[in-house]
Every structure is written in structure tokens, then in C-alpha cells.
Amino acid sequence: MYTEQVTERFKKPRFMGEIQEADSTGEVGNVRCGDIMRVSIKVKDDRIADIKFKTYGCVAAIVSSDYLCELVKGKTLEEAENVTSKDVIERMGEVPAIKTHCSVLAQDALRKAIKDYRKKCD
Amino acid sequence: MKTIYLDNSATTKVDPEVMDVMDYYHGQTYGNASSIHHEGKNAKKALGEARSIIANSLGANDDEIIFTSGGTEANNLAIKGMMYANEDKGRHLITTKIEHDCVLNSGKALEAEGFDVTYLDVDSEGFVSPEALEKNLREDTVLVSIIHANNEIGTIQDIQRLSNICKQHDVLFHTDACQSYTKTPITTEMADLITINAHKLHGPKGVGALYVKQGTAIKPLLDGGGHERKRRSGTENVPGIVGFAKAVELGMDEAHVNKMQALRDYLIDEILKIPHTRLNGPRGEQRLCNNANISFRFIEGESIIMNLDTQGICTSTGSACSSQTLEPSHVLMAIEDDPERAHGSVRFTISRYTTKEELDRTLTALKATVDKLRRISPLTEG
Ligand SMILES: Cc1ncc(COP(=O)(O)O)c(C=O)c1O
Ligand SMILES: [Zn+2]
Numbered sequence: 001m002y003t004e005q006v007t008e009r010f011k012k013p014r015f016m017g018e019i020q021e022a023d024s025t026g027e028v029g030n031v032r033c034g035d036i037m038r039v040s041i042k043v044k045d046d047r048i049a050d051i052k053f054k055t056y057g058c059v060a061a062i063v064s065s066d067y068l069c070e071l072v073k074g075k076t077l078e079e080a081e082n083v084t085s086k087d088v089i090e091r092m093g094e095v096p097a098i099k100t101h102c103s104v105l106a107q108d109a110l111r112k113a114i115k116d117y118r119k120k121c122d
Numbered sequence: 123m124k125t126i127y128l129d130n131s132a133t134t135k136v137d138p139e140v141m142d143v144m145d146y147y148h149g150q151t152y153g154n155a156s157s158i159h160h161e162g163k164n165a166k167k168a169l170g171e172a173r174s175i176i177a178n179s180l181g182a183n184d185d186e187i188i189f190t191s192g193g194t195e196a197n198n199l200a201i202k203g204m205m206y207a208n209e210d211k212g213r214h215l216i217t218t219k220i221e222h223d224c225v226l227n228s229g230k231a232l233e234a235e236g237f238d239v240t241y242l243d244v245d246s247e248g249f250v251s252p253e254a255l256e257k258n259l260r261e262d263t264v265l266v267s268i269i270h271a272n273n274e275i276g277t278i279q280d281i282q283r284l285s286n287i288c289k290q291h292d293v294l295f296h297t298d299a300c301q302s303y304t305k306t307p308i309t310t311e312m313a314d315l316i317t318i319n320a321h322k323l324h325g326p327k328g329v330g331a332l333y334v335k336q337g338t339a340i341k342p343l344l345d346g347g348g349h350e351r352k353r354r355s356g357t358e359n360v361p362g363i364v365g366f367a368k369a370v371e372l373g374m375d376e377a378h379v380n381k382m383q384a385l386r387d388y389l390i391d392e393i394l395k396i397p398h399t400r401l402n403g404p405r406g407e408q409r410l411c412n413n414a415n416i417s418f419r420f421i422e423g424e425s426i427i428m429n430l431d432t433q434g435i436c437t438s439t440g441s442a443c444s445s446q447t448l449e450p451s452h453v454l455m456a457i458e459d460d461p462e463r464a465h466g467s468v469r470f471t472i473s474r475y476t477t478k479e480e481l482d483r484t485l486t487a488l489k490a491t492v493d494k495l496r497r498i499s500p501l502t503e504g
Contacts, residue, residue, distance in 0.1 A: 016498040031462045034442045038500035054500035058424035058443035
């Protein structure tokens with residue numbers, strides 16, 4: 001069902017964890033609908049200097065979280081916000097159609113973290 | 123990497139002896155049991171012998187057995203065939219919330235045709251209450267269908283008691299015994315109709331049977347050449363049926379059951395030592411001898427089974443994430459309205475081939491998996 005690429009990444013995700021002194025975190029999802037994601041970011045000069053995730057969910061949820069982190073690390077906040085779940089899925093390679101809904105949550109969590117960060121800075 | 127197969131409630135490995143007899147009836151003797159030449163006669167003889175073996179295993183007469191393409195068809199035939207044949211008596215069916223999809227969806231299909239279906243609740247271990255069954259029986263109830271041993275959580279119903287209630291009220295009783303057949307006693311005393319299949323007991327896929335008590339009218343679902351005493355048309359799957367009978371002969375052995383029971387209890391006890399785990403379904407004699415179903419808090423089932431799979435271990439889950447409908451298991455939701463419990467559930471189903479060494483390797487892998495996934499879960503602290 002999952003490709004070799006997704007399975008390999010699932011075995012060794014690179015961005016799992018939580019940033020201790022994060023500048024912002026965003027959490028989305030709930031247990032009733034399945035997956036929950038929390039993204040924490042460190043911001044420096046308006047760029048995502050560091051990013052980590054924690055995910056409760058299936059393989060697609062975990063791997064999409066990891067790829068999102070990879071995609072946005074080093075990007076400006078604006079660039080990061082404009083990364084879409086489609087970009088994440090593209091980076092993952094192939095995902096079963098039924099799994100797309102599990103693969104969009106990561107982006108929602110990141111946008112929430114960025115939004116909160118801006119609020120704090122205003 | 124050696125496979126450790128712990129998904130025997132999904133399907134099983136075909137026993138080599140079963141494969142041998144099936145080979146023979148594919149390539150050496152291959153006639154159509156309806157043909158009058160010697161090849162046809164050979165097939166007919168083999169079919170008759172297989173029928174006797176299966177009938178005997180249930181205490182049935184040979185002509186009470188209808189061979190089908192598996193459990194799904196047998197359940198459809200039992201339910202729709204009975205409801206259609208008894209429309210003059212009534213249009214009410216009673217079943218439960220923890221049936222296999224083929225029973226639930228047969229119920230749904232009948233509802234769409236204007237039949238009335240009651241889905242009984244179960245308690246926290248998956249048991250149907252005899253009192254609730256009795257209360258829901260009506261003048262127009264034609265059939266009650268209750269799964270013998272549940273395929274997900276292994277609950278074995280007190281089928282005799284439930285059946286007796288139906289008998290007292292003159293209502294027909296069907297049980298889906300796909301999971302329990304050869305693993306816990308099931309006889310014609312216990313039901314008017316019994317569904318069994320071959321691929322759960324080291325026989326071939328695509329073969330099953332429905333026991334129908336003598337004198338019970340049933341409307342066939344397939345129009346055709348009138349095979350199986352006009353109740354199920356279609357050229358008999360002789361290799362499959364002969365393989366089924368062989369699998370039953372090999373499987374009917376209390377030693378297998380005792381062995382599986384001991385391994386099952388070992389596995390359950392060891393897994394429950396992991397913190398924040400709970401067993402789904404009952405313990406002891408009322409649990410299917412090969413089933414362990416455990417929920418792990420804070421983590422999701424699909425990622426658990428995929429992580430085990432990377433180590434060669436095959437299991438299954440009731441998580442929404444791994445279902446085609448994105449709904450959590452209806453069985454786990456029926457025992458408790460707690461989606462986290464369903465999402466975090468893993469089913470381990472052993473077979474007579476399973477060894478303690480395999481379980482020990484599984485336990486080691488499982489502990490590491492749970493640890494790893496809990497470390498990346500936002501629901502756990504730290
Ligand atoms: C309880 C139960 N009923 C029915 C079926 C369906 O049987 P089959 O796969 O032979 O159609 C299964 C297994 O898939 C089952 O576990
Ligand atoms: Zn998911």
C-alpha cells in the first residue's frame with residue numbers, strides 16, 4: 001500500500017520531537033477523527049531556523065509531518081505558509097488516495113504555529 | 123527476514139496436505155461432478171466424501187450442507203435466503219452490532235428493500251444479552267443472526283442459550299461460525315443455520331458452506347443449473363471442497379486448541395505488562411483460542427502494525443486510518459464509544475503453527491515499536 005520511500009522515511013523520520021524553547025507551536029486534529037499533530041518552530045530573522053513535529057496518527061500522518069518539516073526548514077515564514085499540502089504529498093511520492101486526508105494536517109499545524117508567532121510579535 | 127504471521131483471523135496458510143489433495147483434484151481428476159462419465163463420477167464421489175466429513179464435524183446430515191464460495195456468500199444466503207423465503211411470516215431480522223460486514227451489509231441491503239432490522243448492542247466485552255434478545259423478538263421476527271466468535275475481539279457468545287430463546291419463540295437462528303469452527307465446539311443443536319469457511323483453518327480461500335436444518339425453506343440467491351439440491355447453483359468447486367474437508371480433518375484436534383490457548387494467554391499477559399495497554403474482549407474460555415486484541419494508549423494502530431511489518435511481523439488493527447471507510451472498527455466502537463481505544467488497537471491472531479519463540483520476537487519488536495511511537499506522540503508528555 002505504501003511506497004518504499006514512504007516506508008523508509010517512516011522507519012527513520014528526521015524531524016521528530018519537540019523544540020525545548022520554541023518560539024511557537026501549533027496543534028491540530030483530535031482523537032475522534034484520527035490524527036493529531038503538533039509542530040514547534042524556532043524563528044530567526046523571519047526564517048524557520050528549526051522545526052520539529054510530534055504526531056499521533058498513521059504512517060501517512062507521520063511521514064507527511066516529517067516531509068513538511070524538511071520542506072520548510074530555512075524558508076521565510078511567508079514562504080513556509082505558502083507551502084501547500086500538495087507540495088508535501090508531492091515530496092512524499094505516491095500516497096494512497098484514501099490517505100490524502102491524513103497528509104494535509106501537518107500544514108494546518110504549521111500555519112497555526114506561524115499565525116500564533118506573528119500574534120506574539122505584534 | 124523471516125515472516126512472523128500473526129494475522130490468522132484474516133486468513134491462514136494452506137496446510138501442505140491440503141495443497142496435495144487440491145493439486146490432485148485440479149490436475150489428475152478434474153471432472154465436473156454433474157458429468158456421467160468416469161471423470162465426473164470420480165468428482166462426484168470426492169464431493170460426497172468431503173460433504174460427509176464436513177457434515178459429521180457439525181453433527182449434520184450430508185444433505186443439510188450447501189457448499190458456497192465462502193463465508194460471505196454463506197452469510198448472504200442464510201440471511202437473505204431466509205428473509206425472502208419467509209416474507210409471509212414477517213419481515214423482521216435481528217442481528218448485532220458486532221457482526222462481520224457481510225452480515226451487517228446484508229442487513230442494510232434488506233432494510234433498503236423495506237425489511238426491518240434490529241442491531242443488538244453488546245456489553246463491554248462484546249457479549250449479547252439474552253434478555254435483550256428476548257425483548258426484541260416480535261410477532262414478525264423471522265430470523266436471528268448472531269456471530270459465534272467475533273473476528274476482531276474474539277468474544278465467544280453463549281450461542282446455545284441465545285439459540286434456545288429463539289427456539290422457544292419459534293424464530294429461526296443463524297450463527298456465523300467462520301472464526302470458531304474447529305476452534306470451539308459448534309453443532310447443529312446450536313442453530314438452524316451455520317456459516318463456516320475454509321480459509322480460516324488452513325484450507326483454501328473461496329470455499330465455504332452453510333448448514334441448513336432439514337425442512338427449512340431457503341430462497342436461492344443464484345439462478346442456474348440447480349446444484350446443491352437446488353439451493354446453490356454453479357459447478358461445484360471440487361478441489362476447493364476436498365481441500366476444505368482435508369483442512370477440517372487436520373484441524374479438529376483439541377491439542378491444537380490447547381496449544382493456541384496457552385500461547386494466547388502468554389502473549390496477552392506479556393503485552394499487558396506494557397504500561398497504558400488494555401485488552402479488548404473477555405479472558406479465558408469465552409475468548410477465541412487464537413485471539414489477542416490490545417489497545418495501546420497515545421499511539422495509532424496503523425503505525426504500530428506498519429512498524430511491526432518492517433520487522434516481518436503481520437498483524438492488524440481496528441484504527442480508522444487503516445479502514446477503507448476511515449471509520450474506526452464498528453466492533454470496538456460497539457464495546458465502548460472511545461475512538462482512541464479503536465485507533466490504538468492491534469489484533470494478534472495465532473495459528474497452530476505459531477511458536478513461543480515467534481511470540482518472544484514479536485514482544486521485543488512490539489515494545490520497541492510502542493516506545494518509538496510514544497516518543498513522537500503529542501499525547502504523551504516528554
Ligand atoms: C466472522 C467472519 N464472517 C465471514 C467472513 C467472510 O468469509 P469469506 O472471506 O470466506 O467470504 C469472515 C472472514 O473474512 C469472518 O471472519
Ligand atoms: Zn491517518
